[in-house]
Amino acid sequence: MRLADSRTLVPDLVTTPVAPQADRRLIETLANWCDRYTPWVAIDPLGDAIAEESAESCSAGGFGGDAGLLLDVTGCGHLFGPGEVGERALLADLVERLSRHDFTCRAAMADTAGAAWALARFAETQAALFCPANGQRDALAALPVDGLRLDKPILETFLKLGLRRIGDLYPLPRAPLSRRFGDQPLTRLDQALGKIDEPIEPRRPPPAFRTRLSFAEPIGRPEDIAAVTSRLLAALCQQFEQASVGARKLEIALYRVDGSVDRTAIGTSRPNRDSPKLMKLFEEKLGELDPGFGVELMILSAPEVETWTGAQDMLPETAPATANPLGEDGTIDLADRLALRLGAANVVRLLPRDSHIPERAQTTAPISAPAAPHGAWARLASMKGVRPTRLLQRPEPVEIIAALPDDPPRQFVWRRHAHRLVRVEGPERIADEWWRPRPGGKVMPAGIVPPVRDYYRVEDNDGGRFWLFRDGPLNGARWYLHGFCA
């Protein structure tokens, strides 16, 4: 029915433009919120219609599409009470809290995702929404076949054949059914009844390590949040110790009273389980968190952990001096702190590389990489000729005046400033590394002389010392400034 026709029938019809992206965001927010019950939350794949831009797919399922959330609450019910009581309490709590935020929702719980999906949509009584253990066969029998998540053509054929209830399918022979309709009806039926597994794919990988703390009264002061974080950290670090792992990444999530979630994460450059040190890293980040109108629950999780490689905790006096010059605890922790604020790419150590090309001889590595072995730099420095203390990232072209084309330069002009040279040392010839692929990915054709660089250390009449090179084949060479010497 078109909007104009609808308006004719109902003159005071309230209309809203379709906003699939907003719907998507809302369902994401709800999924985040549901993390309070279980880390294993998935957005119902059949609700994907809301993600698509086309308005038609949305109108098929009404406003918001068939959006739904699947929660795997295995082992979570005991937080609310023993056995089935706890599971019922969890379900009631979910509905009650959502209704507090003005959401109308139908939540069902069953042994299988398929059964819960069908019950949430088609159960007729409030009591039927909770399906006790192994009760899905009876619970589903009276529901319409739409509850099986079937494709539309199959559904229409079922209705034509008079198969209106899921229970109507139970006595049918399986082989002809599969021959007539393909695998889908039987697969869906078996999934709903729990005969085959149906994995739920969580939105974010559930962390193996997680601690939570909920509050009777919402908290909001930064000091309180810091205090809770430090308590959660201490608890999590105990878990780490038992599993002999250390955290590489930690995430703290604030569940606010208005249903939204704010998260922030820290990273470390090596497995860490020292809660005061981790707390120091968090202190940098906690300021970014916005408690909003109050926080009712905080969850600290470790999405990335690694096997503990650190030394056994020792008394400071007995700790051996490490061979790694940057391996000292203080430095690594400092690097973590700096990297958190400045970005990991901006806190690096320098590593030597076996290359004759000056700009390739020095490379940077993250602080977690092993340091250069002792003396590697000295060996590199002793092998090469004189090197500048500063190396230009990009060599800058200079104008050269020389007596003869192949002679050393007499004068060079850099940035419109002439430098008369009184001392020239060189050349030091550095040939191209032919074994490396060219930047374009092409291999140098045989018979062509590869480009070479002739480096000169020059001194101008003012005492300034520069590092120049002549690039390219000897004829038609260009000159560049590449560095500044001591």
Place this chain on the structure above:
Amino acid sequence: MPIISPQAFAPPPANDRGSPVPPTLREQVRRLERAHSVQRAVRTAMPLGLPKIDRLLPDGGLLTGALHEIEAGPTPSGRVAVHDGAALAFTAFLMGRLGPGTLLWCRQPSGASDAPPYAPALAAWFDPARLLMVVARRDEDLFWAMEEGLRTSGIAAVVGETRAADPTAGRRLSLAAEKNGVPALLLRAQPAAPQSVCATRWRVASAPSSAPDRARWRVELRRNRFGKPSVEEMPSWLLEWNDEAHCLSVVPQALDRSAGAPRRERLVG
């Protein structure tokens, strides 16, 4: 240059009424003079190995718990130096003499014409494996990173390459250095507004060398806060770095002809 003259607070024998100065006031004054009296007793210095210079420095060397500035000077002909290769080398020489531990090097990138320090050359003075390089885009981030470094154990020296001159940041760096006994070095490619809190300020410029591998630097000690007064108003030396023997030496005055007439500048601070 003491901020508070010791005479000004010297306890007078008696005040108007003839009663002595209350001890709390004396304690307060002592606390005010902390930088000059209390800290002096515990600080340590790192000799440069150049007796002519060490003689002038307090405690015979570069104070380890203090802020030091090294700026690139103009060339002998008075032009603004286009690079600070010599100042960087002098800084590296100082860092090489500072005890074991990590060297934190904070710098600001300067776009397309960025010229970071080149480790194969720095290896002449210290093992570049000790370096922790930090790139901070904003001034406040750079000063923050330096301060964090000064507060960390296991750091031998903190170097900051910046053009910014922030008196508050300089004061904070100086206090952090003083508290932890870690030297902070500010390397300036161009002379900046002087920071009154630094213990020493050096101006280093390249000078014509005498032979290949004998780089020479003109080094001026422009400020020497706690040091002994010099006979000259602006002590200045010609240093020669021998790249083969790896040693730095002061060129004797008799051979120091390149400097021309001694400059008549007043010692700042």
